[in-house]
Amino acid sequence: xxxxxxxxxxxxxxxxxxxxxxxxxxxxxxxxxxxxxxxxxxxxxxxxxxxxxxxxxxxxxxxxxxxxxxxxxxxxxxxxxxxxxxxxxxxxxxxxxxxxxxxxxxxxxxxxxxxxxxxxxxxxxxxxxxxxxxxxxxxxxxxxxxxxxxxxxxxxxxxxxxxxxxxxxxxxxxxxxxxxxxxxxxxxxxxxxxxxxxxxxxxxxxxxx
Numbered sequence: 001x002x003x004x005x006x007x008x009x010x011x012x013x014x015x016x017x018x019x020x021x022x023x024x025x026x027x028x029x030x031x032x033x034x035x036x037x038x039x040x041x042x043x044x045x046x047x048x049x050x051x052x053x054x055x056x057x058x059x060x061x062x063x064x065x066x067x068x069x070x071x072x073x074x075x076x077x078x079x080x081x082x083x084x085x086x087x088x089x090x091x092x093x094x095x096x097x098x099x100x101x102x103x104x105x106x107x108x109x110x111x112x113x114x115x116x117x118x119x120x121x122x123x124x125x126x127x128x129x130x131x132x133x134x135x136x137x138x139x140x141x142x143x144x145x146x147x148x149x150x151x152x153x154x155x156x157x158x159x160x161x162x163x164x165x166x167x168x169x170x171x172x173x174x175x176x177x178x179x180x181x182x183x184x185x186x187x188x189x190x191x192x193x194x195x196x197x198x199x200x201x202x203x204x205x206x207x208x209x
Contacts, residue, residue: 018077019135021068025061025089026132032058032096033125033190040103040111041118051100058093062086078207081200088197092125095193099186106179117160117187124153124194131201143205150198157191 032054038047065086069079103109111118131146164184171177 018082019132021065022082022085022089022132022135025058025065025086026129028054028058028061029089029092030125030129032093033122036096036099037118037122040109041115043110043112051096055093055097058090062090062093077204081204081207084200085197085204088193088200092190092193092197095186095190099183099190102182102186106183108179108183111183114164114184114187117157117164117184117191120153120157120160121187121191121194124150124157124191124198127153128194128198128201131198135204140205144202147198147202147205150201151195154191154195154198157188161188161191 032051035047035050035054038044039051066083069082069086103111127146127150131143131150134143134146161184165181168177168180168184171180
């Protein structure tokens with residue numbers, strides 16, 4: 001390594017474009033949610049096939065973003081908040097991965113009866129993506145509104161989860177009850193991860209003020 005490279009690496013402060021990083025990762029995460037909806041509600045084979053590719057893409061972006069964060073001397077946003085945003089977006093993808101693995105194990109190919117939960121998850125994910133996109137605009141009131149809307153949607157998911165669990169409790173077949181209880185729990189987990197990421201987005205806004 002020559003003197004110029006050493007100087008650039010260890011002396012000249014390296015600033016990363018954190019907004020672009022988070023936007024790219026949130027877009028990829030939402031794409032995974034879109035394909036999840038297409039697969040299990042629209043019964044779209046292309047959506048089902050795309051989930052594996054989405055998973056690979058989100059893993060690559062998480063690793064890339066984490067490496068950039070570790071190698072940056074200067075960050076425009078609190079470093080801990082950036083770290084949480086990267087890991088929490090990744091946790092959404094991991095929850096989707098677990099959901100797909102469980103449905104595959106149970107040989108479940110469609111879940112139209114849970115369309116409302118899927119729709120709410122899709123809407124919450126889309127609002128979260130819009131929140132990260134809005135970081136460019138420096139409109140903190142709009143960012144706060146989007147974060148709050150995500151939390152409202154995930155609260156609606158919790159209510160729908162309860163209603164579906166009540167219906168499931170009347171199921172006579174214990175195997176079916178257990179299977180779909182697990183499916184509902186996995187959907188609730190995805191929603192909780194989206195909720196947590198929205199809280200971190202709100203934290204970023206506060207620290208940018």
